[in-house]
Amino acid sequence: MGVAVAGRSGLAAHPAAPGPRGVYRVSTRAHDWLIPDWPAPVRVKACITTRSGGVSQAPYDSLNLGAHVEDDPVAVSKNRQRLVSQLGCQPAWLSQVHGIGVVRAEPARVVEADASWTTTPTVACTVMTADCLPVLFCDRAGSRVAAAHAGWRGLAAGVLEVTLDALDCAPEQVLVWLGPAIGPHSFEVGAEVREVFVGAHANAVGAFVPSANAGRFLADIYQLARIRLAARGVTAVHGGGLDTYSDPRFFSYRRAPRTGRFASLIWLAD
Numbered sequence: 001m002g003v004a005v006a007g008r009s010g011l012a013a014h015p016a017a018p019g020p021r022g023v024y025r026v027s028t029r030a031h032d033w034l035i036p037d038w039p040a041p042v043r044v045k046a047c048i049t050t051r052s053g054g055v056s057q058a059p060y061d062s063l064n065l066g067a068h069v070e071d072d073p074v075a076v077s078k079n080r081q082r083l084v085s086q087l088g089c090q091p092a093w094l095s096q097v098h099g100i101g102v103v104r105a106e107p108a109r110v111v112e113a114d115a116s117w118t119t120t121p122t123v124a125c126t127v128m129t130a131d132c133l134p135v136l137f138c139d140r141a142g143s144r145v146a147a148a149h150a151g152w153r154g155l156a157a158g159v160l161e162v163t164l165d166a167l168d169c170a171p172e173q174v175l176v177w178l179g180p181a182i183g184p185h186s187f188e189v190g191a192e193v194r195e196v197f198v199g200a201h202a203n204a205v206g207a208f209v210p211s212a213n214a215g216r217f218l219a220d221i222y223q224l225a226r227i228r229l230a231a232r233g234v235t236a237v238h239g240g241g242l243d244t245y246s247d248p249r250f251f252s253y254r255r256a257p258r259t260g261r262f263a264s265l266i267w268l269a270d
Contacts, residue, residue, distance in 0.1 A: 064260025
């Protein structure tokens with residue numbers, strides 16, 4: 001394995017030590033991003049941006065890629081252009097609504113959905129988050145990829161399952177990587193959230209621990225995702241363990257409601 005650097009044709013591997021929690025850091029003068037460390041086919045490329053490398057001003061500093069927040073639209077456009085120039089792919093942006101809509105990735109237009117898939121080289125399935133869970137998918141043959149935005153509502157409603165349906169692969173042929181999300185020591189929820197997940201999968205009870213506040217729980221969104229994927233026969237699940245709330249590299253809505261969005265992208269090399 002190696003650290004990946006951006007280039008016109010995608011990501012190329014160069015010897016380097018992996019960073020913690022299943023990712024490699026990609027640091028240049030322009031940015032400090034992450035590359036998943038997982039056994040995906042060579043043709044499958046992926047990248048997770050951080051706050052660094054953009055032109056947005058506080059509180060959206062600096063690489064805010066979310067066009068729906070109150071940032072300067074010109075700055076967001078410049079940030080997105082920088083992303084394309086660094087990665088050499090075509091991001092297919094979504095208008096995310098915390099639902100379970102899944103569409104074929106189309107760079108030419110912004111579609112309302114929370115997941116996308118593609119078999120087209122250089123088209124990047126792209127989701128934006130700031131505490132919600134980004135989930136990247138590929139098949140072992142390296143012929144199709146997908147990405148899903150999974151907040152707790154979308155996760156409970158089945159966004160991962162509908163993404164698997166759209167990917168149209170046998171469960172044993174699917175690889176999954178869980179990107180940076182709010183961690184289990186930071187994600188406090190009410191009893192009603194716990195009931196939704198436990199009602200669907202009894203073993204989800206282990207993903208909730210009583211918090212210091214009466215009637216509330218700390219939830220492990222990574223474990224909840226793994227449970228739902230396993231219920232569909234998908235067990236080759238990698239990543240997880242980062243905490244957007246406590247890690248200043250990432251935007252976090254719970255830490256600061258006026259904030260930007262970072263992106264998780266996956267695509268097929270040409």
